[in-house]
Amino acid sequence: MKVAIMGAGLSGLACAITLEKHGVTPAIFEKRSSVGDRFVNAEALLSLFTRPVNDCIASLSEHHGIFLHPIASIAKMTVYSKHEKVVLDGQLGFTNVRGREKHSFEAQLGRQVRSKIHVHSEKTYEELLADYTHVVLATGDSDYAKKNRNFREDLTVSIKGATVEGRFDPYEVKVWLDYEIAPFGYGYLIPFSEKEANLVIAIPDLPESNMDMEFLWSLYYPKVQAEFQQELPITDQFQITGYPIGICHSGRVGNTFYVGNNFGAMMPFMGFGQYAAWMTGIYAAHDLCGIGHYEDLTQPIRQSYENSIVLRRSMEHLSSESLDVIVRNLNSPWGKKLLTSPSLNTLKIASYLLRPFIRQKS
Template sequence: MKVAIIGAGVSGLAAGITLEKNGVNPDIYEQNAIISDHYSHVGAALSMAYRSITSEPLKFLNHLLGIELEPLESIKKLIIHSKNSKAVIDNENIGFSFIMGQESTSVTNQLLKQIKKSNILYEKRVSIDLLKEKYDYIIAANGSRSEDYIADKYLKGWRQYLVAYTRVAKLHGNFETNTVVVWGNKEVLKNGYAFLAPFNSRTASLYVTIPHLSDWEELNTCWKDFLQQTKILDKTTLLGTYDRTHVSANSMSVKWENCFFVGDQGGFLDPFLGLGAATAIASGVLAAKAITENKDYDQLTRQYKRVISTMSEVRNFYDSIDDEMFDTIVAAEDNQLLKKLIYGTNIDWLKYGAIAVSPFVKSQKSPNFHETSSSPTH
């Protein structure tokens, strides 16, 4: 059996590991000279988002992969800021953080170390049309930048519904290593949010992502307003930034002929928080299992698609509320009893909440439909 994987990100490498475990050594085509993101940042997997699948996403992911991924930190404290309210959630099973980038401990490099026999072909830009006659199966895992995005050409019923402009910054200062901070302020960040997570006690990544903008100038304005409003640079030093867009899309199927679409290409990017590593990895594993075990890939990924669908409803709800409503929600989350109910149980609150609000909200389509890009580090 001959299998090609386009892209050596987390979903492509996860697929390669799983194929090797089942006796298939794929050819992995990577257009860059090295593997891993061009910029380093800290991501997170929040347990609440995956409750419909598992109460312990890291343990579940490791079981699915058959290896032991090491997180950067277990998240012990989550601080949420709205315009006029603040909630502090601590000592609960909030989730875990991980590094995306070129560090040896990054998720990508941890996965890369598990590739033993597959042929990784660097600086090779290939297409499905070029490979589909040469290989029995193809796994498309090449991200969502505009020059790489191909899913719309092949997947039935493909629909892009959100483009978010994103700026990732690295900060130097003093940070609590197991604490992440989130800001949501419609006046400053529109329908977006800011997310800070530490690499260590001295450096952290700040992730600002805003959907439905018309151009980069709008992001620059939001960025400047956010820095001024939070005064975050009064206590930290800005080391650099990196800009890119993120795409959220869905389709009737994530398979076309002998091709399987995983990660961003398969629409496995969370449209609310923009955190897709866990579902991207899972989709790569399941594509490989579908190939080696002759199973239905759409069926295997159905529960993960439901997670994305739930987060899409949460996104629509967040888009539809104002600062006053968000203040009320954040103030409620700071209530001790509610914190125990929301974060101290395994009830899938997001699922039930999404069902409850979905009849009352309308989705907003990004004006820059199918326009995606990235930029060098500033």
């Protein structure tokens, strides 16, 4: 068996490490000059979205022998709507860094891989398919899945982010659910450290939303500055438009495996995709090593995606005022329990409750 992995990101590297543990040495092809050679941003893993796995970093090391060090555990999350705010406490998840940084998740995974990573790769999928018995598509986009007619695109999103300087609590993340600043989307602040944070707005590309990111940023940034009572000077910026979110029809077609965002790792509700990215990589390796079937193993991820799209569609039926009502209710003891209790699968419960409402609207 000769396995090629196209893309040295979260899913591709998790796949490679798992294959190696079972005695298979894959060839890894990365188009960039090194692992993680892209803009730096802070990301989060929220237990809320990975349940029933509550601590996905512990689970990764205990069950799969892969070790990741986040920036910090999240002990506090403040959620703002237009007029309301709720503060959640507990063991809520982790923050981590991505991209061109020594401690980025992909750099950490890269250091655990022993197989050769061919950088500056210009190999196409077709070339790899001709030279290898199996190809794992881990390119972080859905281009090949779309080209192979194996992808259902549900939406695209636009994202604008900046690195800001200031004084932050590394154990706290902040989220803004206010449609005046992020129509049908959200804003968030994730600290890199006590002195630096990532400030982002992400909105779905909908005909009815105001898509002028510069205008939205001009509303969002002063709001965050006022909340922190700090200037928060910007030291770096990035912008992404038309980022596709969808899911493949089949995780495995012939001897090709679709993993990470090629599979549909990025969850439509709030764009979380890291956990599903590395799990699909691991599951593809399990299938290749004959210890499971990829389609069966990925079924819970597929179900999470479908639950998540229900939440996304419900977001599109809400207004800033209804978000105020939701956030006010989350301030109640049962609201906080729903979000923070390790034993509740909040995504599943919320999508179950909202499904009839979405059907009625559509």
